[in-house]
Amino acid sequence: xVYISSWDEFAERSIQLFRADPQSSRYVMKYRHCDGxxxxxxxxxxxxxKFKTDQAQDARKMEKLNNIFFTLMxxxxxxxxxxxxxxxxxxxxxxxxxxxxxx
Amino acid sequence: xxxxxxxxxxxxxxxxxxxxxxxxxxxxxxxxSLFAFAMPDPFLNELTSMYExxxxxxxxxxxxxxxxxxxxxxxxxxxxxxxxxxxxxLVRATDGKKTISTVLSAKDHLRFQASYAxxxxxxxxxxxxxxxxxxxKAGDGQTKQEDLKKxxxxxxx
Numbered sequence: 001x002v003y004i005s006s007w008d009e010f011a012e013r014s015i016q017l018f019r020a021d022p023q024s025s026r027y028v029m030k031y032r033h034c035d036g037x038x039x040x041x042x043x044x045x046x047x048x049x050k051f052k053t054d055q056a057q058d059a060r061k062m063e064k065l066n067n068i069f070f071t072l073m074x075x076x077x078x079x080x081x082x083x084x085x086x087x088x089x090x091x092x093x094x095x096x097x098x099x100x101x102x103x
Numbered sequence: 104x105x106x107x108x109x110x111x112x113x114x115x116x117x118x119x120x121x122x123x124x125x126x127x128x129x130x131x132x133x134x135x136s137l138f139a140f141a142m143p144d145p146f147l148n149e150l151t152s153m154y155e156x157x158x159x160x161x162x163x164x165x166x167x168x169x170x171x172x173x174x175x176x177x178x179x180x181x182x183x184x185x186x187x188x189x190x191x192x193l194v195r196a197t198d199g200k201k202t203i204s205t206v207l208s209a210k211d212h213l214r215f216q217a218s219y220a221x222x223x224x225x226x227x228x229x230x231x232x233x234x235x236x237x238x239x240k241a242g243d244g245q246t247k248q249e250d251l252k253k254x255x256x257x258x259x260x
Contacts, residue, residue, distance in 0.1 A: 070216045
């Protein structure tokens with residue numbers, strides 16, 4: 001199985017994989033409470049990327065990735081990912097304020 | 104069922120041939136798929152109970168896929184006719200025995216992902232938290248401080 005050890009690499013490659021073929025790509029999450037293990041899989045039926053963890057911190061990262069995938073799937077693969085936490089939005093706002101009234 | 108087929112005489116008795124009971128297959132077809140695309144809220148409720156049921160044993164699989172919910176033929180027709188195809192997010196969950204699913208449109212997904220994140224946070228309690236740092240602080244913290252003190256002393260002497 002193609003297990004990737006780095007979270008960032010997994011996240012980036014899975015997003016690329018989805019963007020390349022949004023019609024056949026899927027994102028699967030398997031959770032076993034009895035073993036305390038979480039496995040994530042992203043595949044387009046040709047290539048498969050997996051990530052296995054038992055760390056709670058990875059669960060938080062996974063939630064962010066979930067949000068990214070939800071956005072990609074619902075709105076389309078060409079949507080700019082604002083990382084949901086609104087990093088790009090927060091960057092955009094101050095500049096707008098700057099262009100606005102100077103107080 | 105057993106009597107309807109000629110039993111093989113050359114095989115030991117436990118190799119009894121059984122007609123694959125077509126009844127069960129038919130029953131399976133007739134069974135209404137209970138959660139054929141439920142609304143997001145009942146889906147979330149059922150997902151919560153799924154997580155609760157599998158604490159001692161078993162896994163929960165959640166699959167996310169983009170789908171237009173239309174057949175390929177219709178999709179091709181729509182693209183050739185110039186109509187925009189509306190895509191949705193298909194979410195499936197299973198505990199190995201029961202499968203539930205729901206379909207989200209672009210406006211549903213924001214509300215769904217918030218509730219979904221809450222459910223996951225609440226139930227993924229079996230994952231290990233970073234205890235190493237805490238243990239080091241508690242047990243080895245003193246020795247570490249001593250180690251830190253030593254090198255500067257050595258350098259000064």
